[in-house]
Amino acid sequence: MESLSTPTGCITSSLPEEKWWESDEPVYQFNGFWFRLSYLRGVQQVLEHFKPLATDVILASFPKTGTTWLKSLLYSIINRSSKESLISNHPHELVPSLELQLYKKPQVDTSTTEIVPSTGTRVFSTHIPYQLFTDHSIRSSECKIVYITRNPKDTLNSFWHFVSKSGRETWPLEVAVDKFCDGIVPFGPYYDHVLGYRKESLERPQKVLFVTYEKLQTDTKTSVKKLGEFLGCPFDKEQEVEDIVKSCSIATLKKHEVNKSSDFTRWIELPYNSFFRQGGLGDHKNYMSAQMIKRIDAITLEKFHESGFVYGI
Ligand code: PAP
Numbered sequence: 001m002e003s004l005s006t007p008t009g010c011i012t013s014s015l016p017e018e019k020w021w022e023s024d025e026p027v028y029q030f031n032g033f034w035f036r037l038s039y040l041r042g043v044q045q046v047l048e049h050f051k052p053l054a055t056d057v058i059l060a061s062f063p064k065t066g067t068t069w070l071k072s073l074l075y076s077i078i079n080r081s082s083k084e085s086l087i088s089n090h091p092h093e094l095v096p097s098l099e100l101q102l103y104k105k106p107q108v109d110t111s112t113t114e115i116v117p118s119t120g121t122r123v124f125s126t127h128i129p130y131q132l133f134t135d136h137s138i139r140s141s142e143c144k145i146v147y148i149t150r151n152p153k154d155t156l157n158s159f160w161h162f163v164s165k166s167g168r169e170t171w172p173l174e175v176a177v178d179k180f181c182d183g184i185v186p187f188g189p190y191y192d193h194v195l196g197y198r199k200e201s202l203e204r205p206q207k208v209l210f211v212t213y214e215k216l217q218t219d220t221k222t223s224v225k226k227l228g229e230f231l232g233c234p235f236d237k238e239q240e241v242e243d244i245v246k247s248c249s250i251a252t253l254k255k256h257e258v259n260k261s262s263d264f265t266r267w268i269e270l271p272y273n274s275f276f277r278q279g280g281l282g283d284h285k286n287y288m289s290a291q292m293i294k295r296i297d298a299i300t301l302e303k304f305h306e307s308g309f310v311y312g313i
Contacts, residue, residue, distance in 0.1 A: 020179045020186070023169040027186055033129050034188050042099035043128055047137065050098055054142035057231060059095060059125040062193045063186065064158035065150035066213040067125060068275045071095035072248040074146065077228050078121050080240065083247050090258050090272050092265065098126045101267045121231075127187045130196035144231060147197035150213035152190055152312050153284035153296050156180045158277065160287070165274050177292045181299055191303035198309060212311070217281055220245045250279035 016029040027034040035043055052058065059074055061067045071091035076082040085094060096102050102124070133139050150158075160176045176185075183189025201210035209230045216223045224241050228234045235241050246252060253259050254276050261272040284293070300312040 018184045020184050021163065021171050021175070027184060031132055032192065033132065034184055034186060036186050039099060039127075039186065042104045043132070045103035046098045046126065046128060047132060047134070050103065050137060052138050052141040052143040053122065055121050056141070056143040057121060057123045058098075058138055058143055058145045059123065060130070060145055060147045060197055061125070061127060062149065062155065062188075062190050063127055064155050064162060066148045066216060067127075068092065069213075069216065069248065069250070069279070070146065070148050070211070071123075071125060072253060073224060073227065073244065074123050074231075076244045076248055077224065077231060078123060078233060080233075083243070086247055086253065087256050088258060090265070090275075091253070092125075092267070092275065095123045095125050097267070098124050099128060104267065129187065129193045130200055131192070145197070145200075145208045146211060146227065146230070147201065147208060148211045148213060148216070149194045149197075149311075151281070151284075152180075152300055153288060153293060154213070154281065155190060156296070157284035157287055159185065161277055162270075162274060166270055173287060173292070177288070177295065181295060191299065195303070195307065195309070214281060220249075250276055 017026045018029070018034065020027050020034070025036055025038070027036055028040060030040065030043070057074060057078065059067065059070055061070070068091050071094060072086055075091065075094045076086065079085070082094075092101075130139075138145065149155075156176060159180075160171060160173055163171045163176075179185050180188070180190065183192070187193060197208060198210055201208035209227070211223065211227075221241050224244055225235055228241075259272055259276055263271060265272055288296075297313045304311050305313070
């Protein structure tokens with residue numbers, strides 16, 4: 001495993017560099033995956049210093065695959081009566097990202113009580129690919145991991161809208177498709193990211209639960225019950241499940257002032273409301289040409305279907 005530490009402290013000088021979006025900072029390739037410089041430092045800190053507790057729950061995902069939704073669900077499942085918390089806190093503040101929030105600054109101490117909720121179960125999120133974690137991190141810990149993935153075309157479509165909304169120059173969809181297919185997007189390649197966690201979920205199903213955005217959409221109640229069982233906090237009242245499904249729905253979350261706010265968050269230079277858009281299935285069809293869809297499907301066939309994972313087309 002390649003290390004990021006260098007004597008000069010210039011962590012990117014030896015890493016391959018690519019432009020993924022003309023006006024934005026480049027991405028750097030580190031152990032097969034691409035990162036923005038502003039994320040790389042946090043990633044490095046997490047990989048070197050994060051020591052999970054056996055009781056921790058880690059929400060892992062590729063960007064734009066349903067992280068915000070699953071944050072609200074996991075927080076609610078673990079803490080049960082969480083409606084009030086969801087009204088006044090953005091899901092990304094209830095479940096902080098290891099590399100984008102907690103380890104962005106050096107010398108973070110994740111044992112502080114500040115991030116330990118009443119149940120004592122800490123929930124963190126990460127976009128770091130499973131392949132990058134060493135044996136002394138989340139791999140060997142007893143902690144549980146819930147990974148969410150989403151159809152590649154909807155993932156890219158959501159990512160493209162998110163980037164375009166950032167208010168700087170637009171990211172032409174043709175370029176976005178090109179970069180996504182080449183794997184050159186932050187935390188990409190998407191396909192390797194998904195397959196890394198999927199493999200671990202097949203080998204260690206007690207440790208890693210693999211969830212899809214589509215299943216979560218089509219049968220949210222069953223998915224919530226399954227999450228409760230996996231996390232060791234099953235439901236005995238149907239009403240509790242229904243309440244959680246409702247309070248975490250995009251329609252409900254979008255109504256809260258904190259989630260409507262156009263103020264910039266403290267952890268990323270984007271408004272709070274940019275994490276909630278349409279929240280449906282198949283929206284890529286409204287934006288991508290038949291040729292773009294065909295191109296992504298061909299890669300999905302090769303990377304997913306040919307490895308036995310029939311998903312995403
Ligand atoms: P992140 O990786 O930056 O945290 P993430 O939350 O994974 O983003 O993805 C955002 C997508 O989830 C958006 O999808 P869209 O662009 O296709 O609409 C967003 O609308 C959707 N989303 C956010 N909250 C919910 C929710 N409660 N239910 C369903 N989808 C949601």
